[in-house]
Amino acid sequence: MNKTALNTNASRPNSFKTGPDERGHFGLFGGRFVAETLMPLILEVEKAYNAAKADPSFQQELDYYMEHYAGRPSPLYFAKRLTEHLNGAKIYFKRDELNHTGSHKINNCMGQILLARRMGKKRIIAETGAGQHGVATATVAALFDLPCTVYMGAVDIERQKPNVFRMKLLGATVVPVKSGSHTLKDAMNEALRDWVTNVEDTFYIIGTAAGPHPYPAMVRDFQSVIGKELRGQMMKAESRLPDSLVACIGGGSNAIGLFYEFLDEPTVKMYGVEAGGHGIETGKHAASLNGGRPGVLHGNRTYLLQDADGQILEGDSISAGLDYPGIGPEHSYLFDTKRVNYVSATDNEALAAFQLCCKMEGIIPALEPAHALAYVTKLAPTLPKDHLMVMNLCGRGDKDIFNVAEKLGVTL
Amino acid sequence: MSVNNRLDARFAELRAANQAGFISFTVAGDPDYETSLKLLQALPAAGVDVIELGMPFTDPMADGAAIQAADLRALAGGMTLVKTLQMVREFRALNTTTPIVLMGYYNPIYSYGAEKFARDAAQAGVDGLIIVDLPPEEDEEFRPAAQKAGMYVIRLTTPTTNEKRLPAVLSNSGGFLYYVSITGITGAATASEQQVQNAIARLKQHSKLPVAVGFGIKDAAGAQTVARHADAVVVGSAIVQTVERNLNCRHELVTNVCTYVQTLSTAVHDARKKAAA
Numbered sequence A: 001m002n003k004t005a006l007n008t009n010a011s012r013p014n015s016f017k018t019g020p021d022e023r024g025h026f027g028l029f030g031g032r033f034v035a036e037t038l039m040p041l042i043l044e045v046e047k048a049y050n051a052a053k054a055d056p057s058f059q060q061e062l063d064y065y066m067e068h069y070a071g072r073p074s075p076l077y078f079a080k081r082l083t084e085h086l087n088g089a090k091i092y093f094k095r096d097e098l099n100h101t102g103s104h105k106i107n108n109c110m111g112q113i114l115l116a117r118r119m120g121k122k123r124i125i126a127e128t129g130a131g132q133h134g135v136a137t138a139t140v141a142a143l144f145d146l147p148c149t150v151y152m153g154a155v156d157i158e159r160q161k162p163n164v165f166r167m168k169l170l171g172a173t174v175v176p177v178k179s180g181s182h183t184l185k186d187a188m189n190e191a192l193r194d195w196v197t198n199v200e201d202t203f204y205i206i207g208t209a210a211g212p213h214p215y216p217a218m219v220r221d222f223q224s225v226i227g228k229e230l231r232g233q234m235m236k237a238e239s240r241l242p243d244s245l246v247a248c249i250g251g252g253s254n255a256i257g258l259f260y261e262f263l264d265e266p267t268v269k270m271y272g273v274e275a276g277g278h279g280i281e282t283g284k285h286a287a288s289l290n291g292g293r294p295g296v297l298h299g300n301r302t303y304l305l306q307d308a309d310g311q312i313l314e315g316d317s318i319s320a321g322l323d324y325p326g327i328g329p330e331h332s333y334l335f336d337t338k339r340v341n342y343v344s345a346t347d348n349e350a351l352a353a354f355q356l357c358c359k360m361e362g363i364i365p366a367l368e369p370a371h372a373l374a375y376v377t378k379l380a381p382t383l384p385k386d387h388l389m390v391m392n393l394c395g396r397g398d399k400d401i402f403n404v405a406e407k408l409g410v411t412l
Numbered sequence B: 001m002s003v004n005n006r007l008d009a010r011f012a013e014l015r016a017a018n019q020a021g022f023i024s025f026t027v028a029g030d031p032d033y034e035t036s037l038k039l040l041q042a043l044p045a046a047g048v049d050v051i052e053l054g055m056p057f058t059d060p061m062a063d064g065a066a067i068q069a070a071d072l073r074a075l076a077g078g079m080t081l082v083k084t085l086q087m088v089r090e091f092r093a094l095n096t097t098t099p100i101v102l103m104g105y106y107n108p109i110y111s112y113g114a115e116k117f118a119r120d121a122a123q124a125g126v127d128g129l130i131i132v133d134l135p136p137e138e139d140e141e142f143r144p145a146a147q148k149a150g151m152y153v154i155r156l157t158t159p160t161t162n163e164k165r166l167p168a169v170l171s172n173s174g175g176f177l178y179y180v181s182i183t184g185i186t187g188a189a190t191a192s193e194q195q196v197q198n199a200i201a202r203l204k205q206h207s208k209l210p211v212a213v214g215f216g217i218k219d220a221a222g223a224q225t226v227a228r229h230a231d232a233v234v235v236g237s238a239i240v241q242t243v244e245r246n247l248n249c250r251h252e253l254v255t256n257v258c259t260y261v262q263t264l265s266t267a268v269h270d271a272r273k274k275a276a277a
């Protein structure tokens, strides 16, 4: 088995922001582990993305839609009551749940659909777990009048009915995936299968900073608007950089979006919070870094939940959006180089934080950032009052109320 | 590169006989170890020239529903990569001539240890490897070890592998070229005869290796058409579906699957005679 202690081999680089290399590697991780059927497609996306990045009119167009359609910049909000309650660090929320469609997912979808348009693609596909990325994709597809097909595990369709209906209202076709374990990873397999079958006209909008190169870097770039805004907002509010950043990790897109701007600021500590499910020690969790080991899936090398034979295991989390057996390769690199601390929060801790946020701040958070908040409630009390902590409140919880009601034993 | 590779010997025989070869694809351990081994042992007598054996994986991204289901059946039956090599070893004890090509995905191999796997697979009697998600850009960590151990690395080429990419795909590949005749997954659409013919002609301009055509060949008639042009024909999903149809009569499974395989191999072997007549 491949259980080498990678942590000990990784040397501390001069900059954490140089990755990936031209072949998509972040140290050992990332790359393009795809079938030849897919390779020409991702090479085409890479070429088009590089051209778009070099073209100021692309960024201008993106900025326009982010401001006038998605509602950016998202506010930086001082969570006063929560700060008083925890009696430690000064806690700020980056309010990405206020974006159109209710999460950070729109930042990435808007970038990718503008790229798809530049490439002249006529059809959009996506995978989704909780349905947030599916809704954001269906939204931008409606906006630009492109037909959209969203692959969603049959199990998740059952768990996330409101989002399924939202996607349908927006004109998307939702395809239930009944292969494998009927969840997010199988939805991603199925979307990839669609893509290799419809090579000419289709663009695949991947929902997190994972998949084959250039997706991890491209999704990071689109999401890093979060950290860029934060720098200016924090300078305005406190005249200095934050001391710590906290974000939940599914595939890692909201987290890398928050962290990236500050990776080379040595005073800024970072915490990625994985889904601890029933507890890492129970084996029933979705914590790829804390409970997995390096492997190859969905086009990249990264930490994965897998058995001794290298077969992929299912994640287990109260949050469908964190229930992915892998993680974006840049996080694997930041884990091995120890730049970011990766911790976890259990289902029950997230559920408690969810309720606390509702009552203390009048904000119903998504279950995903409730994991980040659970860690904030542990960390903040141990820190001095002048410590500036920012949590990415990356999604609102409307989609989760049925699920939470059930967990709390309430019938609606 | 190995001069004694069974693939070279087999393609030389086929060339001498002016016949296209028939390559069957089945999944190791589908539906269980014993049945799968018996099937493997019976395939050469049903006219199979090269055995392609799938190493089951939970997430076979390039495969369609039939092969995915077969992978999951095998895994549910407790199949592992260690057992797949054991199966090859047991096969080799009784058959030293039929080439075996393992096909699968990289993660189980990476987990096993790439270099160790290369040694163990060659020792077990494997002749070639198709690792679907290990393209030339990423295979430096495995390919040299596999070649050193005497196995060929067989690469997929597709209708979208353009002239610019083709040299990279062809370099360091051996045994035969596997042409994926459609854009898509195993068991999906079918390419036209003209498309296949053109594609083979294009590949032959770039390489001296035999060309096997697979993905989307669904029956004996389709196999025969392709066999007029290709050096070998691969059928996978249709055979695996026959396994699936016989799940409830496992004692007859091997016989029933082999009867079907015989119709495919006969169609392939007769293709050029028929075309000439």
Ligand SMILES: Cc1ncc(COP(=O)(O)O)c(C=O)c1O
Pocket: A103, A104, A129, A130, A131, A132, A133, A207, A208, A209, A248, A249, A250, A251, A252, A253, A254, A255, A320, A321, A322, A366, A368, A369, A394, A395, A396
């Ligand atoms: C609100 C919200 N946060 C987080 C995630 C997890 O994804 P990522 O780690 O890519 O931010 C999701 C995924 O569905 C989500 O909906």
